[in-house]
Amino acid sequence: MEKFDVKTKGAIGGLFVIAIALGFAGGKMRPAPPVEPGAKNDKPIVSETGTGIVVTKAADWEEKFPNEFASYMKNDENEEIHSYLELHPYLKTLYRGYGFAIQYGSARGHTYVVEDVQSTGRPHKMANCYTCKTSNLTAKALNDGDSAYAMAFDDLTKEITDNFGCFHCHENEPGVLYVTHRYLSDAVAGDLDSVPVQTLSCGQCHSEYHFNPETKATTLAYTGLKTMNPDDMLKFYNTGFAEPFADWTDEQTGVKKLKVQHPEFETFLGAGSPHASNMTCADCHMGTTTAADGTQYTNHYWISPLDNKELLENNCAKCHGTSLADTVEKIHEEINGRTDALGERLAALDAKLIKAVADKTLSEKDLAEVRENFRTAQWYWDFVFVENGDGAHNKTLATKCLDSAEEYIVKLEAVLGK
Ligand code: HEC
Ligand code: HEC
Ligand code: HEC
Ligand code: HEC
Incomplete structure (x- = not known):
């Protein structure tokens, strides 16, 4: 798979820059942003639907937000990938009959998402596989509703201008944190205001999901934080449908299996988490960095906190020392x-x-x-x-x-x- 070129892809993004110059956002007049771009919000803002919004691709923000953009591009350095199937051969048995038994690579940097989903070797029928990848699907789901998820994978591929992108977290107003993936706000429901925006922005993708059997839309297995735990989520998969939900049925044993996917959001906010109430995903995986000219900015190179010296010294060490x-x-x-x-x-x-x-x-x-x-x-x-x-x-x-x-x-x- 060819590396997606963040800077040159995307004629639509280019046109969009012209559209901004004319005072239009993607062919549609947007109301004034709640705060100036670059500013921040405390309370969750859920993206509106049906507005015809068009994605401004990441590279179009380079000039305005050079530090954030440069740190975002550093995700290219997180390029290592290893095969879970080679490391844990028993997976081929447990996932037999499902795509993950064919190819299952570890996660790497956000700037690799498009090429990684296209080259999994697992069969993709529908655009819903792009949910946590390109922001072009995110915008399409906001504009067109659930039908976007059921589009043919190859049809959406042709529309991609943005590899990952800023839009997932900021819409087209970098700095302001939006919930653009509305299945998350639907699932957190009445508890939305109690979850920090810097955790919601990651929970949009780093969460356990399934595709609704009828609409094929990406959906989470809970409503409200009270049922956001492994026991109640399993109960939902067992009883929340006409038939117990199964990602696939193993032919040889007849077991109706569920595939869990990256439940970081549910785990970090779950009972027993020592940092659920005093830290956010961004506190540990982004942190603040000081540029050569003294400007402080949020680091958009998403890595382990253990690899972020500045963060360890300025924050974690206060309580954890060097241990x-x-x-x-x-x-x-x-x-x-x-x-x-x-x-x-x-x-x-x-x-x-x-x-x-x-x-x-x-x-x-x-x-x-x-x-x-x-x-x-x-x-x-x-x-x-x-x-x-x-x-x-x-x-x-x-x-x-x-x-x-x-x-x-x-x-x-x-x-x-x-
Ligand atoms: C995965 C989510 C995510 C993506 C994608 C993302 N950001 Fe951010 N961004 C954040 C978070 C979290 C903050 C911190 C906001 C806060 O603390 O209120 C932030 C803050 C910012 C700010 C405010 C100033 C600062 O540095 O704190 C700017 C500007 C910004 N981002 C620009 C961008 C640009 C440009 C892109 C794309 C190249 C981008 N962001 C992509 C999550 C994201
Ligand atoms: C739009 C979906 C999406 C959002 C939003 C998102 N991520 Fe990710 N993230 C992914 C995907 C997909 C991967 C795996 C990429 C690959 O391997 O191609 C990933 C990979 C990562 C990795 C690298 C893991 C590794 O093993 O190297 C880190 C760290 C990470 N994300 C943290 C975050 C944090 C923190 C936030 C919120 C500020 C966030 N992500 C928001 C989809 C997302
Ligand atoms: C209190 C700090 C802290 C918070 C808050 C936190 N994480 Fe982590 N995260 C860690 C640590 C520590 C690791 C393990 C890193 C390692 O082994 O080097 C980790 C690992 C990860 C990884 C794998 C990264 C890799 O390089 O393998 C991802 C992805 C991730 N976290 C996402 C998230 C998301 C999403 C949230 C919020 C829902 C979150 N984290 C909240 C500390 C945190
Ligand atoms: C205000 C004090 C404080 C700060 C600051 C702090 N921690 Fe913690 N952390 C704790 C306490 C208390 C615990 C629970 C007891 C323990 O394991 O030491 C904990 C536990 C952890 C754990 C183990 C989680 C578990 O479930 O056992 C990780 C990982 C962690 N912290 C990472 C971080 C990272 C990364 C930072 C910096 C970004 C950080 N902490 C900053 C107080 C702090």
């Missing part, structure tokens, strides 16, 4: 070690279940219960496996999920054997 890296490493070792061990145990049970199905050794009732328990165990295991903090965002919740996964694995082992 944060050790603390994080210990959490990773414990959580990742346990996740792998449970994943291996579940994969071993898969082989036993295939045999039990083939040999018809279980009654219909027992088989149904085993399948249900397998689904449940894999849900709780995956909630930790795919969470990018590897325990660092909320060790208490990660541990609780692994305990639940283990509880169901033990039940399965009692029936199928160890």
Whole structure:
């Protein structure tokens, strides 16, 4: 896949600059922004629908916001990618029959999203796969509603002018934080004002989602923060539809499986998180940087806080001293070690279940219960496996999920054997 060139792609973006010069925003007069571009907002602002808004692509902001743009372009340096399937071979068993068993690469910088989704090797039918990638789909969903998600993937590809982009978080007013992905504000619902805008902006994509079976629209599995936890989300997938929701059904075992996807938002804000009430995603993954001329700006190079020296010294060290890296490493070792061990145990049970199905050794009732328990165990295991903090965002919740996964694995082992 060719690298998406942020600066040269996008004739529409170019036309848009002319449109701004004429005083129009994408063919539509926009009301005056709530604050000057570059200024900030405390309370969430949810993007309006049906306004015909057109994306101003990232490169068009370079002149006006050189520091933010330059730090955004630094995401190109976060280019490393490794194959989860090679690192954890048991995944091929647990994800068998689903795209992630074919190719599953680790995450890297935001400026790679378009080429990474286009080159996964997993089949893409619909534009909804671009939800957390190009802001062109974000604008389209605001303008056209859910039908945007159901467009053919290849048709949307032709309309892309913006690789990731500023629009996801700022609409066309850099500095002001918008919720442009309205499925998030729909899900957080009445609790929206209680979540900091600097956490909502990341939760737009770093959250557990599914595609609505009817509309194909990207949707989250909760309404309000009270049901935003792994137990209630599973309950929703089990009972919130005419049939229990499944991302896919494994042909060999008949287990109706759920694929969890990067639930950073739900994990960081979940019960037990030591920093949920006093920090935001941006505090730890962006931070403030001082340019050579003394200007302070928000760093748009999204990296681990452990790789941000200025942040560690000015902020984390106040409470963690110099021990944060050790603390994080210990959490990773414990959580990742346990996740792998449970994943291996579940994969071993898969082989036993295939045999039990083939040999018809279980009654219909027992088989149904085993399948249900397998689904449940894999849900709780995956909630930790795919969470990018590897325990660092909320060790208490990660541990609780692994305990639940283990509880169901033990039940399965009692029936199928160890
Ligand atoms: C993933 C979300 C996200 C994206 C994408 C994003 N920003 Fe930001 N931006 C933020 C956050 C968070 C802040 C801090 C705002 C606050 O603390 O209120 C911010 C602040 C800013 C500010 C205010 C001044 C400052 O530096 O604090 C400007 C200007 C800005 N961004 C420009 C841009 C530009 C230009 C782009 C695209 C090249 C961009 N942003 C892309 C999240 C984002
Ligand atoms: C529009 C969707 C979207 C938004 C909004 C978003 N991200 Fe991301 N983020 C992604 C995707 C997709 C990837 C993986 C990119 C790839 O591998 O191609 C990613 C990757 C990352 C990575 C790199 C992970 C790695 O392993 O190198 C970090 C860190 C990150 N995001 C943090 C944030 C933070 C913090 C915010 C909010 C300020 C945010 N993201 C907002 C979609 C988003
Ligand atoms: C209190 C600080 C803190 C907050 C707040 C925080 N994170 Fe993290 N995050 C971490 C740490 C620590 C890691 C592990 C980094 C490492 O191992 O180097 C991490 C890892 C990540 C990664 C993987 C990055 C990588 O390079 O592998 C992503 C993506 C991420 N966080 C997104 C988010 C999102 C989205 C939010 C908000 C919902 C958030 N984080 C809130 C501290 C934080
Ligand atoms: C005001 C004090 C304070 C500051 C500042 C602070 N922390 Fe913490 N942090 C805590 C406390 C208290 C805990 C919970 C007890 C512990 O693990 O030490 C914690 C826990 C953590 C954990 C473990 C999470 C878990 O679930 O066990 C991580 C990771 C973390 N902090 C990262 C950071 C990062 C990154 C920064 C800087 C951006 C930071 N902290 C700044 C007080 C602070």
